[in-house]
Amino acid sequence: MWVVPTIPPALYLMLSGVLFTIGVIGALTRRNAIVVFMCIELMLNAVNLTFITLSHFLRSMDGVIFAFFVMAVAAAEAAVGLAIFVLIYRSRETINVDEINLLKW
Amino acid sequence: MAGNVGIIFEWLIFLGLGFASVLASVLLVTRKNPIHSALFLVMTFLCVAGLYILLYSQFIAIIQVLVYAGAIVMLIVFVVMLLDLENELRSTLKIVYSKVIGSLLALLFLLAILYSAVAKSPTGKMGSDTPERVTSNVKAVGEVLFTQYLFPFEILSVLLVAAIIGAVILSKKRT
Numbered sequence: 001m002w003v004v005p006t007i008p009p010a011l012y013l014m015l016s017g018v019l020f021t022i023g024v025i026g027a028l029t030r031r032n033a034i035v036v037f038m039c040i041e042l043m044l045n046a047v048n049l050t051f052i053t054l055s056h057f058l059r060s061m062d063g064v065i066f067a068f069f070v071m072a073v074a075a076a077e078a079a080v081g082l083a084i085f086v087l088i089y090r091s092r093e094t095i096n097v098d099e100i101n102l103l104k105w
Numbered sequence: 106m107a108g109n110v111g112i113i114f115e116w117l118i119f120l121g122l123g124f125a126s127v128l129a130s131v132l133l134v135t136r137k138n139p140i141h142s143a144l145f146l147v148m149t150f151l152c153v154a155g156l157y158i159l160l161y162s163q164f165i166a167i168i169q170v171l172v173y174a175g176a177i178v179m180l181i182v183f184v185v186m187l188l189d190l191e192n193e194l195r196s197t198l199k200i201v202y203s204k205v206i207g208s209l210l211a212l213l214f215l216l217a218i219l220y221s222a223v224a225k226s227p228t229g230k231m232g233s234d235t236p237e238r239v240t241s242n243v244k245a246v247g248e249v250l251f252t253q254y255l256f257p258f259e260i261l262s263v264l265l266v267a268a269i270i271g272a273v274i275l276s277k278k279r280t
Contacts, residue, residue, distance in 0.1 A: 004112040007119050010222045012156070013125045017131055017218030019149070021211050026134035028207040034139050034185055038146050041177065042130055045153055048165070059231050061249040064242075067165050068250070071172050072261050076268035078177045082184045083275040089188045091278040 012053040025058035033085055033095040044074050069078075119159060126152035139185045143178055150174040164243045 019042060026039035038101040054062025065092050126149050133145040150173045151166035250258055 002109075004109050004116070006112055007115060007159075010121075011119070012160070013222035015156075017124070017215055018127055019153075020218070021114050021182075021215035022130045022134055023254055024211040024214070024266060025208045028136065028211065029204045031138055034181060034188075034190075035134075035235050038133060039179060041146065041173070042133065042149060044150050045150065045173065047232075048157060048169075050163055052157055052160050052162050056162065060243070061245055062161055063221055064165055064246055065250055068168065068246075069257065069261060071165075071168055073175065074263065075172055075177060076264055078180050079268045080275070081274040082180050083272040085184055087185060087275055094108070095188060095190075 007034060009053055009057040013050060014047040016049040016053070019043075031096050031098050032098050033088070033100070034082075036097060037081055038087070041078075044070055074078070115159065118155065122155045122159070126156070134155045140182065143185065144183050146181070147174050147178050150178070162242055164246045171244075225264055 016070055023039045023043035023046060026042070027036050030039065048070055051063040051067040051070070053063075055061065055067075085095055088100060092100065094100070129145045129148040133142045133149060134182065136145065150169060153201050154166045154169040157163075157169060189223070
């Protein structure tokens, strides 16, 4: 009898790699700081997917804990980062990342 | 036979969620309006939450929906509402060589990821989780989190307090 194989971990890893690369391309090409921020969240999410996949296929709980920590750090980053965006907009009237170059060497 | 049907359904759910998440993230990168990008970000997060459930980690799936799709995207939409982004909508996308080169490098990186995902199956020390523990995922996560990882968990609370204080101080009016 023909048995359907279960989903291999490589497919999950490839999916998370594709999501990560889309996030990288978005963060490099978009100029709106908020969209860049969303792309960074997408990259964090792809990494979380890798953690959970390996945690499931290696039967270990550590990956889940690390994904939890990544989420908490992402929440903290969102709070501070968005406050910084509001401040930048207040002082410079734009959040275009090409025009915010005071710190550029 | 029943097992086969279950696995076929698993494949269908995986393929559907995978393609939906890739499509939503491509739309997230290409849409001009930041609000549309935020909504496609929610869609990507929900698809990934479905994948987490497919991987038997219900706890992370619930946290994903609550924290990412709920709290973080709500914050982003709120900030987009506060800022006036008309100029961004009017401006056209300029082709800059550095960005094209960066995107090509990212695609090269993607090839490396795909190759490394296919070339070797994940190796490592197998953990102690049996399938029975997986069915009570929240309990298992709590047991590991509050015994083995108690100290990092407490450090995490300090980090969150620091973030709250930082956000309050940043958004306070200068006197």
